[in-house]
Amino acid sequence: MTPESHPPTPDLPAGPDDDARPEPPPGCPAHGRGPGGLARLHESDDLKKLYENLRAEHGPVAPVLIHDDLPLWVVLGHAESQQLVRSPAQFCKDSRIWSALRDGLVKPDHPLMPHIAWQPMCAHAEGEEHRRWRGAIDTAVAATDFRSLRRHVNRSVQRVVNRFCEAGEADLVSQYAEHLPMAVMCHVLGMPDEYDDRMVQAARDMIRGTETAIASNAFVMAALERLTARRRAEPLGDFAGHLVSHPAGLTDEEVSQHLRVVLIAAYEATANLLANVLRQVLIDPRFRSQLNGGQMTVPQAVEQLLWDEPPFSTIFAYYAKQDTELGGRRIRKGDGLLFAPAPANVDPRVRPDPTADMQGNRSHLAFGGGTHECPGQDIGRVIAEVGVDALLMRLPDVELSVTEEELTFTESIASRHLVSLPVHFTPRPQQEITQAPSHENEAPARRDWQIGVNRPRGASVGAGAEAGAEAGVGGGGPATVAAAAAVPAQASAPDTGPASAVGPGSGGGPLPAGEPVPQRPVPPPPVAEAAPPRGAWQRFLRWWRGY
Ligand code: HEM
Numbered sequence: 001m002t003p004e005s006h007p008p009t010p011d012l013p014a015g016p017d018d019d020a021r022p023e024p025p026p027g028c029p030a031h032g033r034g035p036g037g038l039a040r041l042h043e044s045d046d047l048k049k050l051y052e053n054l055r056a057e058h059g060p061v062a063p064v065l066i067h068d069d070l071p072l073w074v075v076l077g078h079a080e081s082q083q084l085v086r087s088p089a090q091f092c093k094d095s096r097i098w099s100a101l102r103d104g105l106v107k108p109d110h111p112l113m114p115h116i117a118w119q120p121m122c123a124h125a126e127g128e129e130h131r132r133w134r135g136a137i138d139t140a141v142a143a144t145d146f147r148s149l150r151r152h153v154n155r156s157v158q159r160v161v162n163r164f165c166e167a168g169e170a171d172l173v174s175q176y177a178e179h180l181p182m183a184v185m186c187h188v189l190g191m192p193d194e195y196d197d198r199m200v201q202a203a204r205d206m207i208r209g210t211e212t213a214i215a216s217n218a219f220v221m222a223a224l225e226r227l228t229a230r231r232r233a234e235p236l237g238d239f240a241g242h243l244v245s246h247p248a249g250l251t252d253e254e255v256s257q258h259l260r261v262v263l264i265a266a267y268e269a270t271a272n273l274l275a276n277v278l279r280q281v282l283i284d285p286r287f288r289s290q291l292n293g294g295q296m297t298v299p300q301a302v303e304q305l306l307w308d309e310p311p312f313s314t315i316f317a318y319y320a321k322q323d324t325e326l327g328g329r330r331i332r333k334g335d336g337l338l339f340a341p342a343p344a345n346v347d348p349r350v351r352p353d354p355t356a357d358m359q360g361n362r363s364h365l366a367f368g369g370g371t372h373e374c375p376g377q378d379i380g381r382v383i384a385e386v387g388v389d390a391l392l393m394r395l396p397d398v399e400l401s402v403t404e405e406e407l408t409f410t411e412s413i414a415s416r417h418l419v420s421l422p423v424h425f426t427p428r429p430q431q432e433i434t435q436a437p438s439h440e441n442e443a444p445a446r447r448d449w450q451i452g453v454n455r456p457r458g459a460s461v462g463a464g465a466e467a468g469a470e471a472g473v474g475g476g477g478p479a480t481v482a483a484a485a486a487v488p489a490q491a492s493a494p495d496t497g498p499a500s501a502v503g504p505g506s507g508g509g510p511l512p513a514g515e516p517v518p519q520r521p522v523p524p525p526p527v528a529e530a531a532p533p534r535g536a537w538q539r540f541l542r543w544w545r546g547y
Pocket residue numbers: 085122123124134137261262263265266267269270273310311312315339365366367368369371372373374375376377379380381
């Protein structure tokens with residue numbers, strides 16, 4: 001495509017003539033167009049369709065307008081999106097360099113101001129500053145024991161489902177998808193007791209920007225500030241504890257602000273993903289039978305929805321640090337660019353058939369990429385996977401109470417939210433939840449677990465489960481059990497370390513460099529004398545899933 005310039009950024013706002021002209025009616029090609037004939041994203045009632053029209057008209061990078069007719073590029077191509085997020089020398093997320101802001105075109109009450117206003121946090125920072133904040137978050141995420149997390153998510157599922165299981169009907173958006181991620185994230189951050197209806201309501205408010213959003217933000221911040229103070233006094237191994245004790249030396253303000261980013265980003269995205277997967281299971285019998293029949297694992301189902309309905313349709317925004325080129329367009333220093341996973345994930349150059357099954361392929365852009373790529377993606381995946389799997393196990397006959405056409409979405413440039421998901425099922429009694437949640441991150445991860453190999457005769461699966469339950473290896477849905485066979489070889493690898501250090505035999509000296517190291521048989525974990533295995537397959541499944 002011939003390089004051409006973005007329409008002059010500061011000179012476009014509508015003139016008096018434009019204001020006087022009546023708005024063309026819906027259906028007219030000029031409807032939803034602003035100065036220069038550019039599409040107004042914020043006026044579209046069908047953004048998916050608009051993105052496809054823009055792709056056809058402009059190619060992978062299209063000029064558009066947002067509220068107050070501020071010009072912006074929307075990046076529609078998959079490759080161009082990757083280039084955008086992976087070129088920190090050319091593009092950054094520091095809004096202070098945006099021409100529209102520098103030229104005073106952005107009003108203080110602009111609807112996107114919460115995304116536009118620069119804030120001292122990792123999502124807006126670059127370079128050393130970003131590395132400092134992001135390093136603390138990455139350390140906290142890296143300490144996650146994913147097997148314990150899966151178990152905790154399952155317990156949370158049981159608690160949340162207990163609240164409506166006897167009724168035989170529920171709205172899986174407001175009663176389930178919007179609760180589970182908050183219950184889990186409060187636990188992950190280190191404040192399990194703060195999870196309640198009020199916290200869920202406050203997070204909803206903040207995301208929707210209702211008139212009580214400011215009070216809700218104050219409510220959430222107060223809880224996070226209390227948590228920060230508690231961890232400063234007594235550091236524990238939860239997320240907040242890791243932020244407080246990270247060598248970067250974050251201040252209390254930095255810790256509580258980053259806890260807020262994590263809580264709200266995680267809550268909104270995960271609730272959205274969970275609702276989208278459940279909707280697909282309920283509206284598409286083929287999808288559900290593939291899941292039930294094992295042709296598709298729950299993780300694959302989640303990945304499919306991350307392609308089809310990324311929880312954040314777009315991320316506002318990236319800014320050009322210098323004059324450059326993207327997708328054949330000349331981008332000028334200070335131009336703003338909308339990173340847009342929703343249209344980029346259906347770029348025909350990577351998905352010629354948008355209805356095709358992506359089979360667990362993870363190269364979608366739902367988690368972004370480059371230095372700002374979502375650090376919590378595996379936590380989000382676990383909440384969604386267990387949230388779907390455990391719900392379907394608990395309510396296997398759950399069915400939609402309305403037709404697919406009656407399900408509606410609210411849509412903004414940033415995201416698309418399912419409004420409700422009414423279902424019915426056979427009423428069931430509440431389920432006892434025996435184990436109280438704890439701060440499992442503090443438990444030392446054991447590495448000496450194994451499955452199936454070298455297990456002495458008579459050793460029970462249950463005993464193996466004791467070791468495996470602490471190993472922190474991510475699992476999957478039911479069908480991932482098949483993958484278990486591949487695990488022992490990897491899992492026993494660390495044990496070859498000591499063998500190579502001391503050499504073969506007892507008391508042998510170091511091996512000459514390059515000498516092949518004989519594989520020592522891996523000693524089995526200590527096991528209790530086994531009772532005859534009862535329901536061994538079920539217990540194995542429970543152990544493998546982590547719940
Ligand atoms: C399904 C769930 C999730 C989705 C789809 C999602 C998606 C995203 C996306 C698209 C970004 C922006 C990437 C960019 O700017 O290029 C992001 C950033 C971020 N996410 Fe997530 N996220 C999810 C869950 C989580 C969870 C569970 C956590 C915390 C444990 C988390 C913490 C963050 C943080 C701190 C950032 C900012 C990172 C930075 O700017 O360096 N997210 N996420």
